[in-house]
Amino acid sequence: MDIKELTEEMNRLVRSKGWYDKDTKRPQTARNLAVSLSIEAAEILEHFQFSEEIRDKDELGSEIADVALYLLQLASVSGIDLEEAVLKKIEVNKTRTWDNDTG
Numbered sequence: 001m002d003i004k005e006l007t008e009e010m011n012r013l014v015r016s017k018g019w020y021d022k023d024t025k026r027p028q029t030a031r032n033l034a035v036s037l038s039i040e041a042a043e044i045l046e047h048f049q050f051s052e053e054i055r056d057k058d059e060l061g062s063e064i065a066d067v068a069l070y071l072l073q074l075a076s077v078s079g080i081d082l083e084e085a086v087l088k089k090i091e092v093n094k095t096r097t098w099d100n101d102t103g
Contacts, residue, residue, distance in 0.1 A: 003072070003082050003083045006068075006072055007075070007076050010073055029077070030078050033070055033077060037074055043063045
């Protein structure tokens with residue numbers, strides 16, 4: 001599956017749960033999705049709290065999937081083509097310089 005197909009699958013799930021409905025208790029606004037994305041990203045950190053080792057790869061994978069799903073949905077409701085945005089950012093990053101070892 002590519003990004004567009006993943007987004008369509010995610011949208012089918014959200015619609016099936018009624019989360020796009022006006023009277024939902026889980027409004028899928030850009031703000032709410034950004035908050036949820038941040039919370040899920042923080043949950044990834046729990047897997048590394050006090051350890052450099054991955055303790056439970058399946059659980060970590062589940063949290064990473066949550067982040068990906070919220071990211072796909074945030075891009076979707078914001079009208080952003082995530083694939084295009086990622087490719088543009090890669091091109092920008094090719095021109096950037098970061099810290100180097102030459103001091």
